[in-house]
Amino acid sequence: MMIDQQYVLELKGISKEFPGVKALDDVTLQVRPGTVHALMGENGAGKSTLMKCLFGIYKQDAGDIYLNGQKVEINSSRDALQMGISMIHQELHPVPFRSVMENIWLGRFPSWWLLFIDHKKMYRDTEALFKQLDIDIKPDTIVGKLSVSKIQSIEIAKAVSFNSKIIVMDEPTSSLTSVEVEHLFKIIQELKSRGVSIIYISHKMEEILQISDEVTIMRDGKKIGTWAAEELTTDLIISKMVGRDLTQRFPPRNNVPNGVVLKVEGLTSIHPKSFNNISFELRRGEILGIGGLVGAQRTELIEALFGLREVQSGSITLNGKMVRIKSAAAAKRHGMALLTEERRTTGIFPVLSVHENAAIANMRRYVRPYLLLNERKKRDEVNEMVTKLRTKTPSPKTLIMNLSGGNQQKVLLARWLLTSPEILLLDEPTRGIDVGAKYEIYTIIADLAQQGKSIIMISSEMPELLGMSDRVMVMSEGRITGILNGSEASEEEIMRLAAQH
Ligand SMILES: Nc1ncnc2c1ncn2[C@@H]1O[C@H](COP(=O)(O)OP(=O)(O)OP(=O)(O)O)[C@@H](O)[C@H]1O
Ligand SMILES: [Mg+2]
Structure with missing residues (x-):
């Protein structure tokens, strides 16, 4: 039959x-x-x-x-x-x-x-x-x-x-x-x-x-x-x-960029095929999007800003002072935070708990002299942040490797938000995150900008670049091919600049 x-x-x-x-x-x-x-x-x-x-x-x-x-x-x-x-x-x-x-x-x-x-x-x-x-x-x-x-x-x-x-x-x-x-x-x-x-x-x-x-x-x-x-x-x-209507995909933004926080001039990698002659300014309270295709060297550039990659020439000026940032620790001292794109390899500590993963970049704030009190303060702050991002975890003690992919990403974001950085470098911050939680993250980014924090956000999602950036800087093959004001940026214009040689 x-x-x-x-x-x-x-x-x-x-x-x-x-x-x-x-x-x-x-x-x-x-x-x-x-x-x-x-x-x-x-x-x-x-x-x-x-x-x-x-x-x-x-x-x-x-x-x-x-x-x-x-x-x-x-x-x-x-x-x-x-x-x-x-x-x-x-x-x-x-x-x-x-x-x-x-x-x-x-x-x-x-x-x-x-x-x-x-x-x-x-x-x-x-x-x-x-x-x-x-x-x-x-x-x-x-x-x-x-x-x-x-x-x-x-x-x-x-x-x-x-x-x-x-x-x-x-x-x-x-x-x-x-x-x-x-x-x-x-x-x-x-x-x-x-x-x-x-x-x-x-x-x-x-x-x-x-x-x-x-x-x-x-x-x-x-x-x-x-x-x-x-x-x-x-x-x-x-x-x-x-299970409810979500009327808007991006929150309203009330940040007012003013004054220059970070000035990058002629920054060039030691690798000939990496970023080359990069100059731009980041203003206080600004969200600067970086668009481009894979291979545009966007990640390499922000890693260099964070002291993780060597540069051959060029300068970085932070709040009017020229700085040389040679390590992630130095970058952190200068009030910078970096959310990396590949959480499995550079982000999470799989066998530590959600709580420990969130708290790890921020231990110094909680040491002595009131050990017990600080332990509780730490716990509360971390838990609050993890909850604010609507992280789905049975308990803060759960090992992070048992969380769903998107929830791991939220814990990492919480980790960096807890260091109260002045400048946040975000590499594909909402990758793998669902629409509802994306909105929460956008809201947090918008709030931070409104508080005067500065944000650089690499994104390959056009709606996100257009919906969240004050300006969009586009890179191609290691060079800046254009910087667009949020109002004049369009998907077509970004694509054109991203494909420019
Ligand atoms: N090995 C595990 N031990 C304990 N809990 C787990 C384990 N694997 C998954 N979970 C839990 O089961 C639930 C479903 O997780 P799952 O990874 O299937 O979600 P998902 O729909 O794939 O989400 P995402 O879009 O974030 O990838 C989550 O609450 C997660 O924390
Ligand atoms: Mg999954």
């Missing part, structure tokens, strides 16, 4: 509890073959946990998984891969000192004669795979040298190389620029036409509406519903996700 199989994958009644949290409560997800099924919900809604149950990383407490109508037991990632399920994780962990091809074929090297690894075949296979996906990376490049976006394309190639029928992408575009997103979407279309189903997790509404066929929305571990993408609008998705 032929059965017309409507769903390639069904997760039925999945529940999963962690100490103190019901991460999933009777969730059902049905995915049709050859479609993109988006999974949406606020930070901590349970999206990644559901996918980890599918991928054999967690064992669900209740519920079943069906593949092509057959009930299956998935007890490990190896099981999942064998059954044709791949997952590109929210936090990438490649092996940095190995080559690109080794990262792809790790554990399944093509070998002749068991002991020998056939590097030539591996190179050829990787090349063929990349060609198919239109990825431009040499297979023998060491992964540690690549940008986040390149690493992401390698992860996608890896998933494809397993010949998977279902590919889970957990926030695949969080570190991609628009051109790279278009490229990813082409790959997704290609996969779809081969009958592959994609489960696509993202916080970016415009992308979801563009790429997906169906959308499932979750809130607080529960499924709210599944809709055809064409039935939805950004506003509808938001209200279903947050």
Whole structure:
């Protein structure tokens, strides 16, 4: 008897509890073959946990998984891969000192004669795979040298190389620029036409509406519903996700920039391909956005301001005094704070608690002479900040690695806000953060600016750059190609400057 199989994958009644949290409560997800099924919900809604149950990383407490109508037991990632399920994780962990091809074929090297690894075949296979996906990376490049976006394309190639029928992408575009997103979407279309189903997790509404066929929305571990993408609008998705209407995506700003806090003149990296001859001013109470494509050297520039990268020439003047900042500690003493873009590698301390992660940049403020009192003061301040950012954590004592991706980001932001900096350097501050919480973060940034703090914000999200900046500075290939006033900035103008050589 032929059965017309409507769903390639069904997760039925999945529940999963962690100490103190019901991460999933009777969730059902049905995915049709050859479609993109988006999974949406606020930070901590349970999206990644559901996918980890599918991928054999967690064992669900209740519920079943069906593949092509057959009930299956998935007890490990190896099981999942064998059954044709791949997952590109929210936090990438490649092996940095190995080559690109080794990262792809790790554990399944093509070998002749068991002991020998056939590097030539591996190179050829990787090349063929990349060609198919239109990825431009040499297979023998060491992964540690690549940008986040390149690493992401390698992860996608890896998933494809397993010949998977279902590919889970957990926030695949969080570190991609628009051109790279278009490229990813082409790959997704290609996969779809081969009958592959994609489960696509993202916080970016415009992308979801563009790429997906169906959308499932979750809130607080529960499924709210599944809709055809064409039935939805950004506003509808938001209200279903947050459970209330969110009328505006950006808060009103009442900051009045005045006086110069930071003056950068002719700043040039010791690396010839990095930032070059950078001159700009940052005013007190100003939000200066930095736009550009990946590779524009924006991160390198603000890391140099923070004393993390060597400069060959140029000067930095802080409050009228020329300074040389040679370490992060020195930068902190000068009232600067830096929120880095890659929280896994440079940000969080995974085995410390939420509380400790938030407090760590700020220990000096709480020492002596009233140890006990200060301990309590610290606890209260940290908790207040963590709550203000609407961080979802069972308790401040929970290990940060057990928080959802977006919530980890909020703890890091709390860490730097607690140092009461004069100048905040933010590198993609809302990456991976849901709409509701984004609004909270924007509100905090706007408040800080109003209090006279100065903010430099790198962002690859156009609406964010336009919605939050007093001025937008655009960089391309290490140089400033333009500085636009907020009022005259437009998406087109920023793109034009970002692509200028
Ligand atoms: N290993 C774990 N131990 C304890 N709690 C966990 C663990 N993994 C997830 N949680 C909790 O389960 C809930 C759901 O987290 P999950 O990572 O699935 O959220 P998410 O929807 O992917 O959010 P985000 O958009 O921030 O990535 C959160 O409250 C999180 O703190
Ligand atoms: Mg997640």
